Amino acid sequence: MREAMRRGPRYKHEASESLPYETITVDKLTPVIGAEIGGVDLGRPLSNQQQDEIHRALADNLVIFFRDQSITSEQHLAFGRLFGELMIHPAAPHIEGHPELLKIYADKDSPRANGESWHSDVSCEPEPPMGSILHIKQCPPKGGDTLFANMYAAYEALSDRMKAYLEGLHAVHDGEHVYRGTYANFGVKDKPDYPRAEHPVVRTHPVTGKKGLFVNRGFTTRIHGIPLDESDAILGYLFDHMANPLFQCRFRWQPNSIAFWDNRCAQHRAMWDYWPHTRSGARVTVKGERPV
Numbered sequence: 001m002r003e004a005m006r007r008g009p010r011y012k013h014e015a016s017e018s019l020p021y022e023t024i025t026v027d028k029l030t031p032v033i034g035a036e037i038g039g040v041d042l043g044r045p046l047s048n049q050q051q052d053e054i055h056r057a058l059a060d061n062l063v064i065f066f067r068d069q070s071i072t073s074e075q076h077l078a079f080g081r082l083f084g085e086l087m088i089h090p091a092a093p094h095i096e097g098h099p100e101l102l103k104i105y106a107d108k109d110s111p112r113a114n115g116e117s118w119h120s121d122v123s124c125e126p127e128p129p130m131g132s133i134l135h136i137k138q139c140p141p142k143g144g145d146t147l148f149a150n151m152y153a154a155y156e157a158l159s160d161r162m163k164a165y166l167e168g169l170h171a172v173h174d175g176e177h178v179y180r181g182t183y184a185n186f187g188v189k190d191k192p193d194y195p196r197a198e199h200p201v202v203r204t205h206p207v208t209g210k211k212g213l214f215v216n217r218g219f220t221t222r223i224h225g226i227p228l229d230e231s232d233a234i235l236g237y238l239f240d241h242m243a244n245p246l247f248q249c250r251f252r253w254q255p256n257s258i259a260f261w262d263n264r265c266a267q268h269r270a271m272w273d274y275w276p277h278t279r280s281g282a283r284v285t286v287k288g289e290r291p292v
Contacts, residue, residue: 021053023049025039026064028061029065032150033153034061034064036065038067042258046079059262062262063251063259063261066260068254069258071258073282076135083286085287086100088100089285090179090195091188092179092188093188103186106280108278110185118218118242118268118269119219119268119269120216120264123219123263126195127290128264129288132260132285133258133286134260136258136280139257140278142274143277144274147249150247151214154247157244166234169224170199170223171223178219180194200291202214210265222235
């Protein structure tokens with residue numbers, strides 16, 4: 001075990017064999033995850049080929065970024081709908097008049113910021129979201145980066161014995177401890193209950209066919225079918241393992257930047273290292289399917 005740790009993860013990124021991009025530019029942040037997309041204005045209607053190439057860039061890179069996108073709430077929603085039906089968050093506040101547009105805001109008076117631990121958005125839903133599209137309008141002068149991690153890479157770096165152990169196991173994802181009381185500072189009242197679901201520990205992506213880990217520190221509480229102490233130990237190991245920096249990229253926000261990530265194969269963590277400054281924007285979330 002210690003020798004394997006010294007050698008590092010066994011994941012090797014395979015270069016994409018997809019066709020070249022013709023209507024957008026794709027500049028990778030790392031070989032493992034993340035790319036900045038250029039040559040597109042999301043405030044204008046996209047051609048079918050641009051839409052297809054953005055889909056492909058997301059599948060190739062798990063999270064894609066757009067700079068200098070001064071879009072309205074309506075344009076933000078329209079871009080999200082190109083990828084599917086939008087969902088309404090079960091707990092968080094929304095932009096007035098747009099229930100599908102989740103409000104992102106933290107300043108000197110905030111008790112917390114959104115997404116401070118590693119997670120996949122709303123994985124407690126029976127059908128967790130396919131993707132999230134975050135538009136940040138106001139940034140702190142320093143800090144406020146978001147980290148993203150590749151769950152294909154985290155799975156591939158596991159030993160064959162661990163892969164065999166995890167195969168067929170399911171875990172509980174619970175929103176109760178995440179959401180209750182969390183948005184009181186926004187004036188949001190708690191609901192009687194919050195979503196709870198069970199999902200495979202190892203998930204097969206419906207588009208790429210690749211396997212990836214689908215447990216996260218934010219929502220996953222236990223693995224079914226094994227003793228509780230064993231579940232705690234295995235989840236603790238997986239949470240630490242998937243946070244390995246070798247699986248990650250780090251995005252530095254600028255005003256009017258957009259990040260679009262695939263929740264089915266990527267996790268993210270927002271850094272709240274900018275107090276007392278303000279960070280604000282909005283997010284749309286695209287509905288997904290039941291994990292298999």
